[in-house]
Amino acid sequence: MPTPTLLDRRLVVVTGKGGVGKSTVSAALAVLAARAGKRVLVCEVNARERIAPLLGAPPAGSSVREARPGLFTLNVTPHEAMREYGIMVLKFRTIYDAVFENRLVRHFLRVIPSLAELVTLGKILFEAKSEERGRPRWDVVIVDAPATGHAVQLLRVPSALLDTVPAGPLRGxxxxxxxxxxxxxxxxxxxxxxxxxMPVNEAIELDAQVRNELGIPRAALFVNAMPEVRFTHEEETRLESLVGAPPPLGPAATAARLQALRAEQAQRYLARARAALDLPTTVLPLLPVAEWGAEAVERIADAIAAAPPQGAP
Incomplete structure (x- = not known):
């Protein structure tokens, strides 16, 4: 049986070091899935929302909102996830409000280890497995997960509870x-x-944690903001000889030389990431845009579609 591609899964978790472009990649993957006719939900986790604005839509908040046809967003917060979980267990909103909205009870719940993470993750996974009229509610749920350490902590919660919680609803x-x-x-x-x-080092450490501790199937590596290789070796040598020339030639040669050096360094770190991580790798371009929005996300989606992953299956 062939291995499903990334967007054939019901649940896709996107993570990495803070600032590497997780939200952009999550939004671009959602755009690609929606283009393919899939019904898509993108979940952020207790965050200042980025996905909906990146798609040109207003923030969704704690309610599922359609950002564009077939593509919905949601910001999952512990308080709202707890409320949904409590109502689902207790069946009646009035009982939940009388019990869980009590100030002392809320204080008690906050000190229960991992409870906030459990209900937050539970809300996301519930969406991933939910059905309507005998078919999946969502073809794919994409999780714009927290940065590396927090993501591992969140995804580790079910396993940790299975090691400590006795039989009962929570363990179930x-x-x-x-x-x-x-x-x-x-x-x-x-x-x-x-x-x-630093981002490559953290990606390698994250991959080891996923393999050795979490066991979640790993499917893809995205190397984002890759500068373009614009000059041959001979051209770089010529640029170096022009750095001291008077303006505008000298400053232009300096800028070009710096770009060439950055591209050369980026190639080395790309090679290191590929060598250390046995994952299909998609390289995404560094875009010359002043502000990130729907147009930039579309361009990244186009880049993902045009560059089939390379490397280990």
Whole structure:
């Protein structure tokens, strides 16, 4: 049976070091899935929303909102996730309000280890497995996950609870959540990095944690903001000889030389990432845009579609 591609999964988790472009990649993947006729939900986790604005839509908040045809967004917060979970368990909103909205009860709930993370992750995974009229509500749920350390902490919660919680409703929830996270047919994790030293190092560490601790199927590496290689070796040598020339030639040669050096360094870090991570790798271009928005996301989506992943299957 062939391995499903990234967007064939019901759940795609996108993570990496903060600032590497996780939200942009998440939004671009959602655009590609919607272009293919899929019904898509993108979830952010207790964040200042970026996905909907990147798509040219207003923030969704804690309610699912359509950002463009077939593409919906949601910001999952612990308080709203707890409210939904409590109402689902207690069945009646009035009972939830009387119990869970009590100030002392809320204080008690906040000190229960991992409860906030469990209900937050549970809300996302519930959306990934939910059905309407006998078919999946969403063809794919894309999670713009927190940065590396927080993402690992969030995704580790079901496994940690299975090691500590006795039989009961909480353990039952942890069991189905863990089963979904570990299912290679339904779930995949994508790592995003920049072609720079610290992001690549963190991507390698994250990959090791996913393999050794989480066990979530890894499916893709996105190397974002790759500068273009514009000059041959001979041209670079010529540029170096022109650096001291009077303006405008000298400053232009200096700028070009700096760009060439950056591209050369980026190639080295790309090679290191590819050598360390046995993942299909998609290289995304550095775009010369002043502000990120819907047009830039469309260009990144086009780049992903035009550059089939290279490397290990």
């Amino acid at each position: 929830d942890a069991e189905w959540m863990q089963a979904l996270l570990l299912d290679p047919v339904r779930t995949a994790l994508a790592i995003v990095t920049l072609p720079e030293e």
